[in-house]
Amino acid sequence: MAHLDTQPPADETGQVVRLLELLAADAPLSEVAAVDAPSPARELALRIAGAREVHQHREAGLAALLDTARELAAASDPGSVLEAITRRARRLVGTDLAYLTLYDPEAGDTFMRATDGSVSAAFQSVRLALGAGLGGLVASTHKPYWTADYWSDERFRHTSAIDGAVGEEGIIAICGTPLLVESHFVGVLFAANRSSRPFTREEVALLGNLATLAAVTLVQTRALADAEHAHETVRQYADGVEKAAAAHDRFASLVLGGGGVDDLTAGLAELLGGWAVLTDETGARQSGAGPAPEPRPGRRSRGADPVGAFDSLPELATGRLVEHGGVYAVAVTAARERLGTLYVGGVGALSDSEQRTVERAGLVTALVLLFERQAADARQSARNRLVSDLVTRRGSREERLSLARTTGFDPQQPFSLLVLRGDDTAGQRALLISASAATGENALVGSHDGDVVALVPAAHPGPEPRSTSSAPAAAAPSGAAGTDLASDPDALARSVAARIGKRTCVTVAGVGPVSDVDAIEVAHDEAARTVGALIALGHRGQGAAATQLGFAGLIVGSDPDVDDYVRKLLGPLADYDERRGTDLLGTLTAYFAAGGSPRHAAGTLHVHVNTVSQRLERIGALLGESWQSPDHALELQIALRLRALQAPA
Template identity: 50%
Template sequence: MLQEGHLDDNNRQQGGLPATPDERTLDDPTPDEAQPTAHGTAGGIIPAVPQTALDLLRLLAQDAPADLIEARALQATDSETAAVARALALRVRAGIDEHRRREAELSALVETARDLASAADPRGVLDAIVRRARGLIGTDVAYLTLYDPQRGDTFMRATAGSVSARFQGLRLPLGAGLGGLVAQTRRPYWTADYPADGRYAHTSEIDDAVDEEGLVAICGTPLLVDGEFVGVLFAANRTRRPFTREEVALLGSLAALAAVSLVQARRTAETADALAALSAAHAGIESAATAHDRFSEVVLSGGGVDDIAATLGELLGCWVAVLDVDDGRLAAHGPVPPGDLAASPAVTRSAETGRLAGADGRWAVSVHAAGQRLGSLVLGGRGDLDDGQGRTVERAAMVTALVLLFRLRAAESDQRVRADLLAELLARPEGGPDAGLVERGRLLGLRLGVPHVVAVCRGPVRGLAVTAGGGGGLAGPHGEDLVAVVPGTDPSAVAEALSRRLPDGVTTGTAGPVVPGCGLREVHERAQRTTGALVALGRPFGSARELGFAGLVGPGDVGAFLDDVLGPVTGYDARRGSDLLGTLDAYFAAGGSPSRAAGALHVHVNTVTQRLDRVATLLGDDWSTPARALELQLALHLRRLGGPPT
């Protein structure tokens, strides 16, 4: 039985189920568990498969439920064999059911995020939250309380399945009842029998409301956004029911989605209220009313910065440009002049004051949201702005900030989901395709069932995930490196293309191709070794296929090896200005033929012979034996790789 209580480090071990005797027998078989045997035709003894085991395997293949498997096992005449087969079959059945449950929960969370994102007002978000919580956890009632900072308590705001008006109007002081304890500690708590549970501070008001609703089992988890407490999400049953840790964790995941969506809905409502206030303050001015309607339409229809720039330009009859935080141009409307708009005095002044500023026939206002600067809005090509027009520009900047903030948060959320998927793919050994991973990739616009190349980028790679991923790819940090999984079949071409997109100082090694849905662990390890070898060789990019054996070397190996094998010849060339290394290279390339080497070098064969005699003097007479010749050829190959890639 799962121990009820809060989910913390002190009771992580609570709720574990002890191994049953059957489970201990299956995990640690004893010598007495001999399998039935039958005599073979050649006089040997081969194992015989019990009919019970075959029947259970057949039921598993037919996706039969656990109760049918158990019923078939109980019909078997061989009780000892049937017990082992039953336990094994039920364990396999339980694993299949658990996998399906997790897949269903993931799909449900994705659907929940989609529903929450489509809710246009805070009330719609709250209703969607409690409906989903009730359905996902499978309880009689789900409800949500919001934190009231003025009164220092939480109040009931949305319910699903509730029938009691008294319960729906309940307020929970901090620390009172289960919900008040969740709000006070900001940690989840749950109980199978709240009325009889003495761990919570019961009050007559709360207990009477809970009794009128008929609730017995209750689970509550906090809604938190960046450390800010928003409220509490509950799932409750009218009969005694223990909550599993999986259910508590699922409710927590839903609460995390709900908290972010609720805060975003509040901000949207606040922006809509601000626009309404602007309209009310300038009700007598037609242009202000028009601006309000137009910007409201942009926000509520999900428009982007292009739409904001076009709307403002049309309202004021001017050109408009939207700059990002790095002063790059995000959007433009009208004949925007060429050149660096960020260097305009108006942009500089606005960045300093945070307010609308004008200079040299241009106007600019800094775009801020959530305490950070997101860019600037610049306009020109018209006369001075009156007070109403100035407020219209500032309102446009506020709407721009809202749109950019939503885009930023969406990008951050998308990147987190992609990073989790990439980590799972990199941890999975190569094997058969995982349909669940492929489907998750499809939801992100990825095709994980076709060949990809794995790239490991090392160096100053922070913040380059989007650049490395490119169109249709997947990229994210992994340890100190940046790993990119890029569609394609040519590792060399991918390495070169990434090197062009990434800044100087980043070394890129690739391996593959491989189908990501089948696992990336082995190919990722080859790409890591390739990148390490490229760093050691001083090359900016390359593939495992190009390096061959050289991909096995590591930092510090190359210089010592070259010095041991070629040091005397390299030193001689440096002192005398000769080219014995070039002669050696040509000699081996010619298959050990001095005459062909002389032709390649455009010298007389006697010159090649004399140079090789000098090599023998420097390296020893055994330099041309197979073992020494192999070492020399490897060293010459590494020396060539140490130069710029061809």
């Protein structure tokens, strides 16, 4: 028989090679899209090129922000800072002009302070009342607003003074974002265009990051200018100013050098000569340096940690430094969101300049955490798309295998699949973070259809014996010493539910082991049905596999093992009958059919009632004392019925 030629045509191979050459050369997306290659290869190349352009754009934005930080750090007075801010804003967003208004607390409005690209004198001297125009709305709400056509946008209260100045400047599209330092409003930063221009969310976020950096720098520059004018005060606190300058240089160099929160806490502890600890928004320690008090072993609550004992004090909400029992604390916030708390201790009484150093450290820490969160969110978004592709079998098998392996997860090796469903009050982002921590760094965790899905690789091939104990498994991730939970989906589900349940209620269903990328869809469907069954059966907040749900597991399972179910329940009686030649199974069937009456069962079996009683005692000895409880009896009756249906006609 002649062999069929399965090789692709030479021209298709050449187009695929062309795609690879373009990707290797970092060609733009438009060039990759112009190649007429086979559909799967072209689609994958477009996804890779598109993802690369997104990352390049994000990296360019972060690099521009770092360049801005360097330029702002070199500015010596508030005027040069404002000019640098508007110049950078216009360049980063790519608009016709940029401008900045500052808040006047005495007049209760904002006034134009710096512009770049403006040609109208009336526009450069305009004042905006709170709530008037786009800028007034940003100033009154402390939230960003943007519009592609200011004149037709009815969200803003138009006034003759503002509209006249905007019209003279020829502005059509405007984006404004507030300058906030903690909860204090400083002003508004704008980017505007003289033609209709929609603003993307990435551009709004970039302008917001610049505004955050600008606000912090502006306040610092103002403070420095005030200090320079107060010559006598500077002389009295020369040592404090020197420490503050050293702290500023230290923090700036750490951030510009790519340092993280560990470097910031270490630098703060070194500057002040004590210890520093950073906790996250839940009160758990995230970083620490120096001889800080250790948390009490075996407990994770805030009250068990002497460092975070006053994490919930209302004074922290002011954004100022709080002292309690010789420990100083400042809330780490960004965009009015609490990201954590920075603690300092072992330093005695802090001077004013040292207190400002701690507060400055809190601001810088917030900026670093914000950047880290944005990067983590981008990575998680890619994982969410990959998990969704895997559980829906979207794309070719080769594409799914390749994309999964780029994350370090091999879907051709044994793993268990978990579906985690939290309460409506549980945040999806928090549940994703908790699931990643509970399943280990080797797991692939993402969201799909409102649930969190975790693919947890086994430490070695082949399933472990399935646990039948009802006690919760040890709360350890995959690969823990003494057991491989990922090979036992029931134990893994119970372990993950127990770990995350310390913070929030989550129901977990496990399926596995699975060892093929095409089997993920079926495994996910079974796990989703199982988690729904757990909640419907009143087991919210617990974990289990479908095989551990008794007869309910037969309903939700994609491949119900009826033989195993019947054997598990009736095996002791069947073995006894086979060894002794008795008919305990028939007696049990007659007993249930008679409504639990030994006398009526004896009539059906044509034996004495005492014989039935003796057999029932033997059944109790073999099945356990709970065999007549409602739940156990129901399972036994279902097993007897299934056994009868399995019998040949």
